[in-house]
Amino acid sequence: MEIRSNLGSKILERLQEWEDKERQLPGFIQFYRELLKMQSEVECRATVRKPSLAPGVVRERLSEGVPLLSFEDFQPDWQDVQKIFEQIALWLVKDSGGPPDEAVALTNISRNPYQLKAILGDWYRGHSVADIPGVDGIEPELLTFVVATALKPFLFAYSRHLLPEVDQELWCRTYCPVCGGKPDFSYLDKERGARWLLCSRCDAEWLFLRLACPCCGTQNQDALSYFTDEEDSSMYRLYVCEQCRTYIKTIDLRRAESAVLLPLERLMTLDMDRKAQDKGYKPGWSNPAVPVRVT
Ligand SMILES: [Zn+2]
Ligand SMILES: [Zn+2]
Structure with missing residues (x-):
């Protein structure tokens, strides 16, 4: 819990710095901050x-x-x-x-x-x-x-x-090894550019294939591609799949200069969601969990 409290307070600190600088945060960030405060109070206990x-x-x-x-x-x-x-x-x-x-x-x-x-x-x-x-x-x-x-x-x-407890090499699936949720964000790690997915429900991170769709799992390379934003030195990528017409936002940590707070990145990249949806793709996590057999 301590890790989360730290993460939650780091995000709140980052937002505070931002507010001090800009005087006023965008509405959706204020909304998120209120929610985060409520969640952090619960997390503490x-x-x-x-x-x-x-x-x-x-x-x-x-x-x-x-x-x-x-x-x-x-x-x-x-x-x-x-x-x-x-x-x-x-x-x-x-x-x-x-x-x-x-x-x-x-x-x-x-x-x-x-x-x-x-x-x-x-x-x-x-x-x-x-x-x-x-x-x-x-x-x-x-x-x-x-x-x-x-x-x-x-x-x-x-x-x-x-x-x-999760042997990352053993999992590599399109849903979370802890709760079964779908990923809503991903990153390429600093060390070797390996691709990790972030669970939309519990924030667990797991290793995934770089060249596969995190929604339908296809490895058909003709169906997979990504867009980058030139202005952002290609730190962000929007991966899309033509087979299931979904997208996932990705940050390349090898290009990040300062410490990245992944849950905050989800919010800071809402423009990418708009662009993807304008192009006709839908988020791959609209069904938040994969129904699984309970043992
Ligand atoms: Zn999960
Ligand atoms: Zn797909």
């Missing part, structure tokens, strides 16, 4: 117990493509989960102009531990929240966002525990 997986089980799961953290092993302090869920939900609907019933429906979910757990479990297993019973009156995109944001600090805590 969130402790999760590392699931006890025998080395043989870890190896077997990784070889079979089963992520290490099943929802049955996900056992945070549920009261904390409930609190942050409600806090984020109410903060989001406060100025959204959405129907007042939406706030009531979200509050009802957060105060019903069974329903909340069922929704989180379905989302975790890769189902669309729109298909979950009892969520009428809530915009599915809003609910997905609240769920993902509320669970992030806890999933991150698990990923810090479990990631060291």
Whole structure:
């Protein structure tokens, strides 16, 4: 947790420096900062117990493509989960102009531990929240966002525990070895330019093939390419796949001059998302998790 607290506070410090310099941060960065503050408060007190997986089980799961953290092993302090869920939900609907019933429906979910757990479990297993019973009156995109944001600090805590168990050479799949989430960012490492993916749900990083699509997995080189931004000395790359028409943003750390905070890079590159979507590509993580067999 300490690592995360450091990362969270480093990001907040970086944003503060930016604000001091520019006087005012762009609206979406202010929005992100408020969320990050809420998440950081939870992270400071969130402790999760590392699931006890025998080395043989870890190896077997990784070889079979089963992520290490099943929802049955996900056992945070549920009261904390409930609190942050409600806090984020109410903060989001406060100025959204959405129907007042939406706030009531979200509050009802957060105060019903069974329903909340069922929704989180379905989302975790890769189902669309729109298909979950009892969520009428809530915009599915809003609910997905609240769920993902509320669970992030806890999933991150698990990923810090479990990631060291992952034999990176053994995994190399299109979804996260810890939670099964899809990647939403990637980087080429400083040492040898190897490509790593970043999980959209728990921030775990895993090694992936440089010449394959992180969404559909194709290695057909005719379908894969990338764009660079000339003005940025090619530090950023936008990888696209013609087979599944998705994209992923990538930063080349060999060209980065100062320390890079990956979660912040996601935000600082929103222009690339716009460009990619203008070209007709969609984000590869729109389905946030791959439904997996639970052992
Ligand atoms: Zn993950
Ligand atoms: Zn693809």
